[in-house]
Amino acid sequence: MPPYTAAALKAELNEKGWRLTPQRETILKIFQNLPKGNHLSAEDLHHELRKQGHSISLSTVYRTVKLMSRMGILRELELAEGHKHYELNTMSPHHHHHMVCVQCNLTMEFDNDTVFKQALKQTEKYGLQLIDCQLTIYTICPEALRRGYPGLPENWVCNKAIAQGADLPSRDK
Amino acid sequence: MPPYTAAALKAELNEKGWRLTPQRETILKIFQNLPKGNHLSAEDLHHELRKQGHSISLSTVYRTVKLMSRMGILRELELAEGHKHYELNTMSPHHHHHMVCVQCNLTMEFDNDTVFKQALKQTEKYGLQLIDCQLTIYTICPEALRRGYPGLPENWVCNKAIAQGADLPSRDK
DNA sequence: GGCTTATTGAGAATAATTACAATGATCCTA
DNA sequence: TAGGATCATTGTAATTATTCTCAATAAGCC
Numbered sequence A, B: 001m002p003p004y005t006a007a008a009l010k011a012e013l014n015e016k017g018w019r020l021t022p023q024r025e026t027i028l029k030i031f032q033n034l035p036k037g038n039h040l041s042a043e044d045l046h047h048e049l050r051k052q053g054h055s056i057s058l059s060t061v062y063r064t065v066k067l068m069s070r071m072g073i074l075r076e077l078e079l080a081e082g083h084k085h086y087e088l089n090t091m092s093p094h095h096h097h098h099m100v101c102v103q104c105n106l107t108m109e110f111d112n113d114t115v116f117k118q119a120l121k122q123t124e125k126y127g128l129q130l131i132d133c134q135l136t137i138y139t140i141c142p143e144a145l146r147r148g149y150p151g152l153p154e155n156w157v158c159n160k161a162i163a164q165g166a167d168l169p170s171r172d173k
Numbered sequence C: 001g002g003c004t005t006a007t008t009g010a011g012a013a014t015a016a017t018t019a020c021a022a023t024g025a026t027c028c029t030a
Numbered sequence D: 001t002a003g004g005a006t007c008a009t010t011g012t013a014a015t016t017a018t019t020c021t022c023a024a025t026a027a028g029c030c
Helices: A006-015 A022-032 A042-051 A058-071 A113-126 A142-147 A159-163 B006-015 B022-032 B042-051 B058-071 B113-125 B142-147 B159-163
Strands: A074-077 A085-088 A097-101 A107-110 A129-140 B074-077 B085-088 B097-101 B106-110 B129-140
Touching: A006 A022, A022 A042, A022 A058, A022 A085, A042 A058, A042 A085, A058 A074, A058 A085, A058 A129, A074 A129, A113 A129, A113 B097, A113 B113, A113 B129, A129 B113, B006 B022, B022 B042, B022 B058, B022 B085, B042 B058, B042 B085, B058 B074, B058 B085, B058 B129, B074 B129, B113 B129
Parallel strands: A097 A129, B097 B129
Antiparallel strands: A074 A085, A097 A107, A129 B129, B074 B085, B097 B106
């Protein structure tokens, strides 16, 4: 898969009457250099930018990730509580969905071609252009249920889910 | 489908060491009396409560819809920009998913059993309890693409989607 | 009826969006 | 190919959306 270049970004922006700015180019690069499976909140991204010596305002960060999500370049993820995360929207080969435990916020990624095909069918039915589709599954672990909310300690990890062999567990916040 | 009574809510809360309060009971009733297909933001709900003579604080409103979402009683929807919406989580017969135009925010509901089955398969694989699953499809209408963002007028409606016969269109704020 | 502690309301804190004037990317013209 | 016009974008600050803190209250338990 060829990398999405600044020139390609510019072309896509200009096509819609928008503009390529150094800020947008820099933010795109950050996401492109992010290891697979990682995602950033707006705050994370802002910190990362500062760390790399760029001074881009937090507003611009928020605006840019929102814009790029609308363009289909990024995906906006609503997983754990409190804040959104963003990742590159690579329709393939790493398109995936999320399963979240609403108690302990453990997040698991999973692939599912069937879901993607259903989404495609749905958009074609109305002549719309598919930008992204996300199946988010909300679950509760039996252990979490038993221990109850809000009694859970801050960093408690959902043992059940881990024990059952989730392959890509990651906890946010 | 028998109505979900206050007694049932109490039983479910107490089982986890939580309590039934007049506020929670009132909020549940609001959602139960909401016409099918409607959803409320926290602010909407707060206004509706005031209109009916209940004085429940906005904090409690936010906390309650969050709690009920975790319990699987409500669904939290992230559709248009800016704020979340809540609706009753009736797994059947009205379980549905959403397709959104990221430009004009036109939202269409649709049913899809295949998606639900895939979600069930995924949770069973890890021994987790399915609370809810939501497939959200992000699209762009050709017209919206052509007209471009942010040039769109405040209340512009995505004609393409309407013309193609979306059966349950609703626009959020 | 009293004890324990989850829940509430008020307000502070955090997350995210928006308004507006200044800036600068793109386009047009000479 | 430079110069200027246009208007999208930025940064700052204000606003809105949501969560959290904490003391007072009240639901559930005995």
